[in-house]
Amino acid sequence: MRFQNRFLFFALAVALLALPLGVKSDVVLTILVFSWLQGMLAVSFNLIFGFTGQLTMFHAAAFGIAGYATHLSMQHLGVGYWTGTVLAALFVSVLSIIVGTICFRFRLKEFYFAIVTLAFSEMARLTVLNWNSVTNGTLGINLQEKPWLFGFKVNDTVSWYYLSLVALAVTLLVCSRLVHSWMGRCFSAIRLNDELGDTLGINVFRYKLAAFVAGNFIAAVTGSLYAYYLGSLEPGFLSIDQSLGIVAMVLLGGRSSVFAPVVGAVLLTALPHLIHFSAEVRSIVYGSILILTILVMPQGIYGSIAALLRKRHAS
Amino acid sequence: MLLEVRKLTKRFGGLTAVADVSFGISKGEIVGIFGPNGSGKTTLLNLVAGLMPPTEGGVLWKSVPIQGLPAHEVAASGLVKTFQNPQLFAELTVLEHLHIAAHLELKRRLGWRRLATLVRPDLAQAGHERAAQIVRICRLEASRDRLAAEISYGEEKMLGVAMALMCEPELLLLDEPASGLGAGEIENLEAVLRDLKAQGTTLCIIDHKVGFLGRLADRAIGLHHGAKIAEGAPDEVLRNPDVVMAYLGHSRDRI
Numbered sequence: 001m002r003f004q005n006r007f008l009f010f011a012l013a014v015a016l017l018a019l020p021l022g023v024k025s026d027v028v029l030t031i032l033v034f035s036w037l038q039g040m041l042a043v044s045f046n047l048i049f050g051f052t053g054q055l056t057m058f059h060a061a062a063f064g065i066a067g068y069a070t071h072l073s074m075q076h077l078g079v080g081y082w083t084g085t086v087l088a089a090l091f092v093s094v095l096s097i098i099v100g101t102i103c104f105r106f107r108l109k110e111f112y113f114a115i116v117t118l119a120f121s122e123m124a125r126l127t128v129l130n131w132n133s134v135t136n137g138t139l140g141i142n143l144q145e146k147p148w149l150f151g152f153k154v155n156d157t158v159s160w161y162y163l164s165l166v167a168l169a170v171t172l173l174v175c176s177r178l179v180h181s182w183m184g185r186c187f188s189a190i191r192l193n194d195e196l197g198d199t200l201g202i203n204v205f206r207y208k209l210a211a212f213v214a215g216n217f218i219a220a221v222t223g224s225l226y227a228y229y230l231g232s233l234e235p236g237f238l239s240i241d242q243s244l245g246i247v248a249m250v251l252l253g254g255r256s257s258v259f260a261p262v263v264g265a266v267l268l269t270a271l272p273h274l275i276h277f278s279a280e281v282r283s284i285v286y287g288s289i290l291i292l293t294i295l296v297m298p299q300g301i302y303g304s305i306a307a308l309l310r311k312r313h314a315s
Numbered sequence: 316m317l318l319e320v321r322k323l324t325k326r327f328g329g330l331t332a333v334a335d336v337s338f339g340i341s342k343g344e345i346v347g348i349f350g351p352n353g354s355g356k357t358t359l360l361n362l363v364a365g366l367m368p369p370t371e372g373g374v375l376w377k378s379v380p381i382q383g384l385p386a387h388e389v390a391a392s393g394l395v396k397t398f399q400n401p402q403l404f405a406e407l408t409v410l411e412h413l414h415i416a417a418h419l420e421l422k423r424r425l426g427w428r429r430l431a432t433l434v435r436p437d438l439a440q441a442g443h444e445r446a447a448q449i450v451r452i453c454r455l456e457a458s459r460d461r462l463a464a465e466i467s468y469g470e471e472k473m474l475g476v477a478m479a480l481m482c483e484p485e486l487l488l489l490d491e492p493a494s495g496l497g498a499g500e501i502e503n504l505e506a507v508l509r510d511l512k513a514q515g516t517t518l519c520i521i522d523h524k525v526g527f528l529g530r531l532a533d534r535a536i537g538l539h540h541g542a543k544i545a546e547g548a549p550d551e552v553l554r555n556p557d558v559v560m561a562y563l564g565h566s567r568d569r570i
Contacts, residue, residue, distance in 0.1 A: 181433050182422075185415045188404070195366060196402040198386035199395060201419040201482055256406070 016165060020158045027273070029157045035262075035269040036164035037226045040171045042249040042261035044218035047175055049247075050255030051184065052211040053191030055110065057118035057243045058099060059219050062092045064237030065124055066220035067227030071141055072134065081147040085224040092220035093213050100212040104205050107194070118240065125238035140234030143227060160229050167225060168262070171218055176258045178214065187211050248286070252293050254300025263302045316378075317342045317486055317517055318363070318394070323372035325358055325541075332358040334541040335372070340486065340519055345512055347532030347549065348521040351562055355541035356521040357399065360488050363519075364396035365389035391419055395484035399491045401475035405464035409455055409474055412463065413446035416481035420445055423483070446481065452514075453477040453507055469500035473507070486517045493527045505531055525562070529553055537561065 020029060041063060048056045069088035073079055079087065099120045108116055128135045135141070147154045147163075154163050178184055186207040189197045197204040227233045236242070245268070253264025268286070277285055297304040318340040325333040333355045340346050350356055362369050365386040373382045381389055390396075403412060421429060425438070432438045450459045453473050458466050463474065472492060479487055492508075493501050501524075508518060508531060522528050528535060528549065535552040537545035539561035545552045552558055 177433050177436075180436065182418060182429055183433075186418055188407075188415050189418070192404060193402045195386075196398070198366065199364065199390055199398070200416050200478065201387050201390035201395075201422070203385075203387050 017162075020161055026157050029161050031270050031273050033157065033160045033164045033229060035266040036161075036168040037222055037229070038246075038249060038269050039262040039265035040164075040168050040222040040225075041219055041246055042253065042265045043168075043171050043175055043258060044215045044222065045246045046250050046255050046258070046261045047178065047187075047218075048211050048215040049250060050261075051179055051191065052187040052208060054208060054212065055114040055247075056212065056215070057114050057240075058096070058121050058212075058216065059246050060240070060242035061121035061124040061238050062096065062216035062219040063223035063226070063242065064128065064233075064235070065095065066092050066223035067233045067237055068128060068135060068141075069220075070224040070227065071143060071233060074145065081145060081228065085221060088224050089217050089220040093217050096213045096216040097209065100209045104208045104212075109194070118243070121238065121243065122240070125235055128238060129235040135233075135235070138235065140232055143231050143233060145228070147228060164225065164229070167221070171222075172258055172262075174218070179258055183207065183210060248290050250300075252290065252300060254303030254306075256299060256303050257306065260300055260302035260306075264300065267301075316340070317376075318519075319375040319378075320363065321373050321375065323359065323362055323374065324370050325355075325362055325367070326370045332541050333362060333369075336538070336541070336543050337372075338536055338543065338546060340517060342485075342517055343512070343515065344534060345508070345518045345520065345532050347528035347535045348519065348538060349523055349525060349528050349535065350538035351523060354538040354561070356523075356538055357490055358541075359538070360396060360490055360519075360521055364394060364488055366396070390482060391422075393483070393485035394488070395479045395482045395486075396488040397475045397479045397490055397492065399494065401471045403463040403471060403474060406462060408462055409459045409466065409470075409477075410446060410450065412474055412478055413449060413481050414443070416478035417446065419482045449477050449480050452480070452510055454503060467500075469496050469503070472496065472500075473504070476507070480511075480516075484516060486519060487511070489518065489520045489522075491522050492520060493522050493524045501527055525553060 019032075023029060041059065045056070045059045048054050048059075066085075066088040069091045070081070070084040073087045074081065074084040077084075077087070099117065103113055103116055129137060131137075149159075149163065152159065154160055179187070186197065186202045189200055189202055190204055190207055194204050197207070223237065227237070249264035249268050250261045251264070252267060253262060254260030271286075272282060275285075293300065299307060316339045320336060320338050323333055323336045324331065336359060338346075348356055348359065358367075361367050362382075363374055365381060365384050365388070369382055373380050375381070376389075376392060376394055381392065381394070404415075407415075425432070428438075450456055453476060455470060455473060455477060458470055463471065466474070472495070476487075476489065476492060489508075492504055496504065505527070508520070512518060520528060520532065532549050534547065535545075535549040536543060537552050537555065537558040539557070544557045544561060545555040
């Protein structure tokens with residue numbers, strides 16, 4: 001089984017690395033770049049939601065703020081793209097520590113935690129929307145610069161494909177290490193019950209904050225990549241729709257494993273390009289798919305398939 | 316004295332759940348606290364474990380006051396509590412539960428070097444030996460690889476005890492470990508608790524099963540309406556007229 005898993009993993013990695021050699025369509029590669037970036041966002045959200053049990057609505061804010069922060073630090077501090085990204089991720093981490101400390105010190109849980117983080121997220125969105133002199137308000141910002149990596153300018157779709165794929169792989173690796181470490185076990189205890197964490201000697205506040213900051217840090221890096229791939233920034237990055245989209249990806253893919261949200265992210269990113277609907281019909285179709293998945297496969301697509309394979313393997 | 320409870324009182328609005336309770340526990344003892352439902356047993360245990368602050372009074376743990384300390388620090392100091400209803404993950408195995416509970420053991424052994432296990436997970440393996448040992452002590456070998464959803468209620472309760480044991484407690488506070496168990500399961504539980512005592516763990520058990528506590532405890536404390544009504548050898552306490560009144564509503568002679 002273990003060998004099979006490893007083999008499958010390598011086969012998938014080779015296939016994904018070789019894909020641009022066979023697939024010349026820019027549209028397909030573009031969809032995949034967006035899928036990998038959305039996948040990073042969903043995986044990092046699941047660290048806070050699926051593994052630690054905290055339904056955060058701050059994820060879109062972390063994602064959007066980082067885009068703006070990267071741009072502003074490049075413009076005003078004269079740093080390069082990568083330094084700008086690191087600064088933006090650090091800035092988002094500081095914000096997350098403030099928001100997380102307020103929420104977790106007051107022991108906000110479930111609905112209350114979701115509402116308070118949503119309020120902070122809206123505060124951030126309204127600031128971005130109305131601070132015209134810095135963010136250019138509703139018009140947003142055009143981003144002309146492209147990142148440089150090892151002397152190459154990441155400009156065409158194929159280089160973005162590799163950059164986003166590597167970023168997703170690193171995200172999966174980091175999250176997997178976290179989840180399978182002692183930290184991940186603390187997250188699990190907290191997910192079940194704060195009191196259980198307390199009686200097992202776990203500093204519940206500290207580990208909730210650790211998961212929140214780690215998740216938002218990755219969301220920030222994703223936001224910076226996303227904005228510079230897209231070439232523009234607008235307040236919609238921080239919208240509630242964006243937050244709900246991330247929740248949908250995780251519920252669709254599954255939340256019980258590190259990898260599962262990527263499945264949801266790929267499906268929800270690719271679907272609008274595969275099936276053409278008008279905007280109104282699209283919302284209805286998506287909503288229906290989501291409701292159906294939750295009713296029929298509460299473990300998500302990946303979770304259900306994995307459970308099915310386990311059952312078959314056992315029998 | 317390992318633990319000293321001094322004039323502990325807890326009021327919820329107009330209701331006094333625990334009223335002026337004082338007692339001590341020495342190293343190596345098994346102390347049984349019993350009383351009918353609603354007598355304040357679980358509240359008393361939660362106060363001792365730091366899960367809620369007392370209204371008045373205090374708790375000395377190894378001569379140091381611990382009231383007001385966060386519950387996780389109380390647990391880290393060696394005073395660990397189990398839950399009346401075990402808190403388990405349906406989708407995890409018995410052994411995986413013990414790995415989740417290995418936090419304090421790992422923290423004591425590695426300190427900040429725990430961060431290195433993020434890069435080298437093999438450094439954390441030693442905790443697994445302790446888990447295997449506790450599975451043996453708690454007689455859970457047969458179901459160690461089964462999911463929590465598939466084990467019996469008795470095994471679930473034992474798993475709760477096993478998780479608390481992973482924290483290496485000096486004093487284990489057991490919240491109604493025998494409630495809902497059959498006769499065979501209670502016998503098994505008694506054997507496990509006796510083994511623990513033999514290995515030097517001090518136990519404080521609350522339960523309303525008088526027979527179970529009578530057989531196991533070195534000393535018994537009777538609670539009624541949040542107040543201590545008797546303390547001494549289990550036989551004497553169970554014959555105490557106040558205790559009989561609290562349990563039966565009238566004296567034994569009238570039955």
